């Protein structure tokens with residue numbers, strides 16, 4: 092079979108048309124010697140806050156810093172518990188641990204793959220301080236019931252919006268509903284830097300000030316340290332790159348939505364395949380297009396042999412990671428997350444993915460499904 096390979100993500104295709112514009116922006120940073128924090132970061136913060144419709148944005152080093160600083164700024168620390176999901180990237184739980192608190196997991200909803208609000212209250216204890224919903228794959232968690240539970244129990248809500256730059260929930264942007272939200276601009280995210288970057292958004296001025304202090308060694312004034320902070324600044328170069336790329340984010344998200352709609356159409360009714368479902372409350376930005384299928388590992392291998400790159404997000408839920416063996420969870424504790432980890436298969440997804448490429452992916456995928464189902468594989 093002669094066919095060009097279909098990558099999982101094609102950053103070069105995304106960057107080539109804007110390369111000159113980004114390079115010019117980077118040259119401005121070099122001319123200004125504004126490398127660590129500084130005016131280019133401030134400019135991006137303003138633009139990103141506006142994009143989200145949040146009052147404040149604080150640029151930081153990466154999306155793990157932004158989770159961590161959000162918790163520290165809210166006063167989460169030793170002895171506290173933070174509720175989150177096991178079906179997420181490890182960083183969500185790591186940030187809780189590094190704040191000195193304990194991650195407590197709640198399973199995900201089988202439709203949205205985000206935290207199941209009906210299971211949150213059972214996990215609340217006198218030590219619970221915050222809830223950290225994860226907007227997995229670009230779809231918002233069901234924030235209204237989460238905020239209602241938080242209000243009732245006097246808890247903070249920190250949105251892990253690493254995969255949700257532009258996601259909407261009942262007409263609002265993800266990252267503006269909780270007390271604070273954390274964004275990652277890791278290169279592969281929908282809005283990605285040319286290196287590492289992240290940001291916190293909030294509508295709370297006091298919180299903004301605290302996060303800004305933590306990212307800057309706990310100082311408000313240079314060399315006067317109010318608290319023990321960290322070096323968590325955003326690079327000027329990354330801010331310049333992000334400011335350019337932000338202009339194209341909505342268009343890129345729409346292109347992803349177009350790709351997802353075509354996948355949905357072409358894969359509809361395929362036996363043994365569960366398609367992603369978009370909740371009626373908002374729009375996903377399809378950071379990841381994940382289907383569920385039996386014999387997932389075999390399918391990935393066969394697709395790879397046919398030049399179709401795929402991924403698994405994520406193969407091991409956090410409660411079963413070796414690193415968290417000390418928390419004492421076992422297989423069977425979170426059946427939806429576990430079943431998803433065993434069956435999730437992420438198909439190629441990026442804005443420049445052509446309709447023709449999608450047709451090829453679907454054709455090959457269906458062919459591989461037949462092989463696997465027939466046992467001929």
Ligand SMILES: *Cc1c(COP(=O)(O)O)cnc(C)c1O
Pocket residue numbers: 153154155156179180182183225251253254274275276277288289
């Ligand atoms: C990417 C990601 C993070 C971490 O962001 P980094 O910028 O890589 O530190 C946190 N949570 C989720 C859900 C992510 O996808």
